[in-house]
Amino acid sequence: QLLTSPTAARESRQVEVATISRGIKALARELSVPVVCLAQLNRGTEQREGNRPRMADLRESGSIEQDADVVMLLHREEYYHKGDEEWLADPDNEAKIGLAELIIAKQRNGPTGVVKFTWDSKTTRFKSHDPHHSTHHSTHQAEGFGGGFNEYPSATEAAGGSTPEIHTGAQFGSPGFTPGQKIGPVAGFRDGGGPDDFDEDDDEVAPF
Structure with missing residues (x-):
């Protein structure tokens, strides 16, 4: 503090x-x-x-x-066992290596619980946790550890070698969320104040 x-x-x-x-x-x-x-x-x-x-x-x-209103605590048990080869070699601790937990200890208007992440010491980033992904100690971490982009095929590979079709998504204003939905301002949308119509007799010129 x-x-x-x-x-x-x-x-x-x-x-x-x-x-x-x-x-x-x-x-x-x-x-x-x-x-x-x-x-x-x-x-x-x-x-x-x-x-x-x-x-x-x-x-x-x-x-x-x-x-x-909300108290979140970060926890990595591996942090407390740096250099402890006996702890690292214990099969019971394999799932804890590279694991980070975000403990929601208090939430005034919602549930509490634990969110698991994968800690990537090479990039000092928290990544989405995959419990089925093999974990290794940071000194001999596998390339792409924690779900790096190297683990995923390119768009062309995913489409079987052909150029993937581009989906424009739903039209603006449709209910629900659609992957690939169009984003950005609505055509003709103004976020400023002032009148929408200008008097033809007014000397001022519309700014757009």
Whole structure:
């Protein structure tokens, strides 16, 4: 936590973080915008089997979990076993290698749960998780690990060697979602203010 409060000199860090948390919540409500804040965890996860974080592990103040509408925690068990060849060689841990979890610990207006991702250390990216994809430790990761584009055929290959047919999709305004649907502004659409029609006697010239 890098934010500070103007009253920091007179208060404990816990009270200071609580003040900051309430201020951010008030800002989000006043402006009706989402505010994403990053918070550090304490070392409680290192003493716990599985090292899975909880909301109580949020550092320096319980006000963060109280004020937040959504609390998401990132977890990679492999991170806690770097260089532990015995753990890496254990067949029971094979599915955990390269696995990242986004733990939805709190969601005020929705369900909680866990979303699984694949961590690609080569590109420092989280990718869609495929439980059937073989995983390897980052030091000997397979090329295209985590669902890279190398695993997928080109459009021509997918069409059996012929040029694939281009689908224009549904017309604008049709109900539901259609893959390949036309995007962009509607013909004749104006997003600015002002009258749609100009008086012929008016000296002003229409801007379009």
